[in-house]
Amino acid sequence: MDNLKEKAFQDKIDQDTRIEPKDWMPENYRKALIRQISQHAHSEIVGMLPEGNWVTRAPNLRRKVALLAKVQDEAGHGLYLYAAAETLGVSRDDLIDQLHTGKAKYSSIFNYPTISWADMGTIGWLVDGAAIMNQVPLCRCSYGPYARAMVRVCKEESFHQRQGYEILLTLSRGTEAQKQMLQDSVNRWWWPSLMMFGPSDSDSPHSAQSMAWKIKRFSNDELRQRFVDACVDQARILGVTLPDPDLKWNEERGHYDFGEIDWDEFWQVVKGHGPCNKDRIETRVKAYEDGAWVREAATAYAEKQAKRKEKVA
Amino acid sequence: MKDWPLYEVFIRSKAGLHHRHVGSLHAADDTMAIEHARDVYCRRNEGVSIWVVKSDDIVANDPAESDALFNPAENKVYRHPTFYDLPDNVKHM
Ligand SMILES: [Fe+2]
């Protein structure tokens, strides 16, 4: 029986028919989606922290309102995605608990520190840039609620990347010290940004199945290559050097070749030993706990109002 | 903490158009649901009107039975204008 259902399910996927929450789906498809969507949601939420660090120290009001709006968007992205994950039968409370207890993963990029203002620019340019590269194909993901959430997210992301690039452009036209700050920032963020696409295809255990289910449309290496190809010209306009001596145009492939990624570093950060893993989760948990009284008050108020309504009726 | 009730959010993007489902959110009560819907789904003038409804209050058909529900419409081609043959010289019809 399940075999027949599974065949009908795969046929639907092959014909590009979207799967919706109440449709039958294989348990592993559900699990894979819950894992991916919740990791994605956690990344948006934790992703607010490195930038939140600079909101009060933005150099002027224009930069400050833009950064605030961007951070607020990331909160929104987290919420769209949690809601999409919940359509698969998990509760919000459980998802948040998994993040706070360290059971759930989020993108390793957010475990790096933001030590200069230039990092706000570099994050917008490279980190949001890499996120866009990953997210655009997800707008055609086989699971309807995830795909629809990604359409909203992608519409908002392009402002993020442009505001970051504009920060860097300003620095690139500034003093010697500002140019150095820009170069230093790109040096620190370039390789971690390339790691955002995940392990190489040969080391990516879930990739093949995700492709067959059309959760994923392109492989990690393919997307990473596109990202590198797009960044080279953008770096040239900024007058910065991408920190990779092996980066050069390959006429035959029609792509840029680039150096080997330090996968040891990647796995170290994924396993919790990055520069800020501990700090990020502590900050997150503290914010949640500090907000408990607000949630309790809102619940009490809602209950009181409901009772009052009952009496009148 | 137990999750607050789940609400579905519908937005009318401009006067003259239908409200359209945009997603869902949790809120303690109806008023908060509207406020959250504004913050989560209307940060860029996406709407002129918001509806929220508790997800539990939505009645939906069972997708496992959707064939029985929708198939009867499939063989009723005579409900479409193209079913009727008319000569080319009949205009404005
Ligand atoms: Fe985002």
Ligand SMILES: [Fe+2]
């Ligand atoms: Fe973003």
